[in-house]
Amino acid sequence: MVLQKMFGVLKMMIFILREGSSGGCAIAVSTGACFAAIGSDTGGSTRNPASYCGLVGLKPTYGLASRLGLIPLVNSMDVPGILTRYVDDCVAVLNVIAGHDPRDSTTLAKPYKKIILPPANKLSIKGLKVGIPVEYYSTHLSEEVWCAWQEVAELLEDHGAEIKEISMPNTEYSIVCYSILNQCEVASNLARYDGIEFGFRANVNLSTEKLYATSRSLGFNDIVRNRILTGNYFLLNKNYETYFNQALKVRRLILNDFDKAWEEVQVLLTPTTLTTAPKYNDFKNKTNRDQCAFQDYCTQPANMAGKS
Amino acid sequence: MFSNLKLSKLYFRYILHSREFSTSKWKSVVGLEVHAQIQAKTKLFSASPTDFTNPVNRNVSLFDAAIPGTLPVLNKRCVEAAVLTALALNCRINPISMFDRKHYFYADLPAGYQITQQRSPIANNGFIDFQVYDTDSHKRSYSLRSCIKQIQLEQDSGKSLHDETHSLVDLNRAGIPLMELVFEPDLCNGEEAASLIKELVNIFRCLQTCSCKMEEGALRVDANVSVHKDGEELGVRTEVKNIGSIRAVAGAINYEIQRQMALLQDGQKIVNETRSWNSINKITVSMRDKEEKQDYRYMPEPNLPPLYIAMGPTTWGCVNADNIRKLIPELPHETRKRLKEECNLTTEQAVILVNELKLLEVFSDVILKKKLNTNLVANLLINVLLFFVNKEKMILEEIVIDPIFFGETAEMLQNEMISHKTAQFLIGEMLKLTPKTAKEIVISCNLLQINDEDAIRKRCEEVIEENPKMLQQYLKGKQKVFKAFLGVIASHSDKVNMKKATALLKEILDKYKNK
Known part of the structure; x- marks a missing residue:
């Protein structure tokens, strides 16, 4: 999470949030401190801050770019995301990082064909089939974002694209499904922070079990502890079918939505976030789960489906 | 918990009364789980070497130390070894298998989980046939089959070294490739279990998929043991973990059976628990005092795609099972059959030669080069050479057998040039690494047999x-x-x-x- 004092509004002392775990990357790129940045994207962490900062944020398809070195959150959804100021820059970075990596077994074995963009004056979107998923009209969608969405759709249509409304009926289940899978994988990935090799170590010598328990309850904050406990609960032998496996089935339904959409259209046009960048005071009053539900509604299904 | 004192009293009482209540009323059930380190140069998911002799914490890559952001990459050699072993053990190879994370906290498990194959293993439904030698009942032997439930690939954990004030962790073993073989509980006692393990060792050595150096922990046995009365339901079981030698397998299981019988006879209950074998006092000891069952919270390993194995019409996969099947060498039971049928050896001779690959090598070499009586050669190996090695407390794996010297000795014995006693003397000289040939010794020491x-x-x-x-x-x-x-x-x-x-x-x- 990144708090940025907006240069223009500094006097008014209003904090605007450039939210998402790769917010730092977004600030660095948008201020010109660097040419491009690589963030991680598990549910929208690259695209959301890019959107808030007026940048290009790309989440490559799962398996297109190697995850080696990426600190995992949800291994089955994590991808290295790209943040740049221009689309050309983004393509340049993607062409470098994409392709099979023998050290990441989940990357696609198929050789990567580099993307070469034609010059702008030769670009055409004539006949491009653009899908607008109706389920993305969330009740929480702000008017400003809704207007921008409309505007872009019209712009595309004016230049020859075919705009088509489509249905992705399982979109609304994505967040709840995500919260189960996220918590399970988080519980698993954070198991290594036991105070022995990694993480905070409490000053307890009574027993190894006591050392683990104290270190981990002191070393993790409420949000993380909550995720670890619920994640482990979902993974208990008696709960595995009810929660984890059920979430995997729902995940498959979400993937099916995408596969069905591709039969009709070539790209989807959706908002990235439901609102423009929130103010700190509005944001801090929400619980972590609401924050997530609010921020990742439009970006998250793509991670579920492994799509870009 | 029972103190050792109480235990030994109970045990004693059992021995005293064993004639009064017939043991035939009691049935014991034994099932084995074997962890075999796969003979491979590198670890299961990393490029670290597996060399046992390296110094502490030398064979450790970033992945082995569970550094965040590292990823597992499956070692193809380990898949080949597991498939070869599974085929030799008559298993069904699964065209698709998966990896799971098994979670538990332990200092020598740096990631907090072990990557294993719980839900869909690489192979299922096999069996092993073996001969059981019952030492108690006058060397009567019978053949037995134990069924294999599954074979799975998994990582070994590191090692913890404890003293009174410190616990130290060595990660050299962390990530060493293992095959876990889960057998059905179809054995009755320690002798059967030990015989099974002996045959398994023969197969592993023949396939070269596991060194079976039990002293290095390359082969570890867990035994599930329970007793019940004939006609009643199976009893509560205990698990004796990490048994480190074949002799200990028999000892630990037989002790555990008798301990359980004694407790039940005394009206007490068996606690479902994990125990360890104390090879010095020859007893099993409870390892954890918590009776609650561990929940390992298995989860599919998200960093590894499903493992595909090509076979039949499917040509796509990490390895091809049909090609691997062609690599299966003559297996121990086939060798024994050949020795009996083609070389006219007795069952016992065949068993001993197959159990001791070193002797078998010499046997095959000498038989191939010289026209000798196979029985005479086998006897010379078993009754003279092996006897000498055991008597002198030498280690068979470490001795040097000169096949030319041995062949000459056998030849002279067959041609009645030397006596049996002289042959014994010559074998002794050979093991002392004499620079002379057998014939030279016979002539220089004037050992030619008196045939006149x-x-x-x-x-x-x-x-x-x-x-x-x-x-x-x-x-x-x-x-x-x-x-x-x-x-x-x-x-x-x-x-x-x-x-x-x-x-x-x-x-x-x-x-x-x-x-």
């Missing part, structure tokens, strides 16, 4: 004359004295052809009888 019948007859007559008392006893009908005469003859000289001596002695003594 007149000379042997003379020797026999001398011995009889020197021992009039023995002669009297013999003539009174004491047959044993005949062997005593032979002993005296042999004790005078190692060179006498004892076969001829036996015949001549009989002839001479018969003459005395008829006088």
Whole structure:
């Protein structure tokens, strides 16, 4: 999470949030401190801050770019995301990082064909089939974002694209499904922070079990502890079918939505976030789960489906 | 928990009363789980070496130390080894298998989970056939089959070293490839379990998929043991973990069966718990005092795609099972069959040669090069060489057998150039790494066998004359004295052809009888 004092509004002392775990990357790129940045994207962490900062944020398809070195959150959804100021820059970075990596077994074995963009004056979107998923009209969608969405759709249509409304009926289940899978994988990935090799170590010598328990309850904050406990609960032998496996089935339904959409259209046009960048005071009053539900509604299904 | 004192009392009471209540009322059930380190140069998911002799924490990559952001990459050699082993053990290879994370906290498990194959393993439904030698009932042997539920690939954990104040962790073993073989509970006692493990070791060695160096922990056995009364439901089981030698397998299981019987006989209950074998005091000891069952919170390993194995019409996969099947060498049971049928060896001879690959190598080599009596060669290996090695407390794996020296010795023995005693002497010289050839020793030490019948007859007559008392006893009908005469003859000289001596002695003594 990144708090940025907006240069223009500094006097008014209003904090605007450039939210998402790769917010730092977004600030660095948008201020010109660097040419491009690589963030991680598990549910929208690259695209959301890019959107808030007026940048290009790309989440490559799962398996297109190697995850080696990426600190995992949800291994089955994590991808290295790209943040740049221009689309050309983004393509340049993607062409470098994409392709099979023998050290990441989940990357696609198929050789990567580099993307070469034609010059702008030769670009055409004539006949491009653009899908607008109706389920993305969330009740929480702000008017400003809704207007921008409309505007872009019209712009595309004016230049020859075919705009088509489509249905992705399982979109609304994505967040709840995500919260189960996220918590399970988080519980698993954070198991290594036991105070022995990694993480905070409490000053307890009574027993190894006591050392683990104290270190981990002191070393993790409420949000993380909550995720670890619920994640482990979902993974208990008696709960595995009810929660984890059920979430995997729902995940498959979400993937099916995408596969069905591709039969009709070539790209989807959706908002990235439901609102423009929130103010700190509005944001801090929400619980972590609401924050997530609010921020990742439009970006998250793509991670579920492994799509870009 | 029971103190050791109480335990030994119970055990004692069981022994005392064992005649009063027939043990046949009790049935014991034993099922094994075997962890075998796969013979591979690198670890299961990393490029670290597996060399056991390296210093502590030398064979550790970033992945082995569970550094965040590192990823597992499956070692193809390990898949091949597991498929080869599974095929040799008559298993069904699964065209798709998966990896799971098994979570538990332990200092030598740096990631907090072990990558294993719980839900869909690489192979299922196999079996192993083996011979059981019951030492108690006069070497009676019977054949048995134990079914294999599954074979799975998994990582080994690191090692914790404890002293009174510190616990130290060595991650050299962390990530070493393992095959876990889960057997059905279809055995009855320690001897059966030990015989199964012995045959499994033979198969592993033959396939070269596991070194089976139990002293290095390359093969570890867990035994599930329960007892119940005939006709009743299965009893509560205990698990004896990490048994580190074949002898300990038999000892630990038999102890555990008797401990459980004694407790039940005493009206007490068996606690479902994990125990360890104390090889010094020859008892099993409870390892954890918590009775709650661990929940390992299995989860599919998200960093590894499903493992595909090509077979039949499917050509796509990490390895091809049909090609691997062609690599299966002659398996121990086939070797034993060949030795019995083609070389006319007895079952026992065949079993010993197959159990001791070193002897089998020499046997095959000598038989191939020289036209020798196979029985004579096998006897020389087993009754002379192996006997000598055991008597001198040498380690078979470490000794050097010179096949040329051995072959010459066997040849001279067969041609009656030397006596059996001389052959024993020569084998001893060979194991002491003599620079001379067998023939040179025989000639330089003047060890050629005395085959001249007149000379042997003379020797026999001398011995009889020197021992009039023995002669009297013999003539009174004491047959044993005949062997005593032979002993005296042999004790005078190692060179006498004892076969001829036996015949001549009989002839001479018969003459005395008829006088």
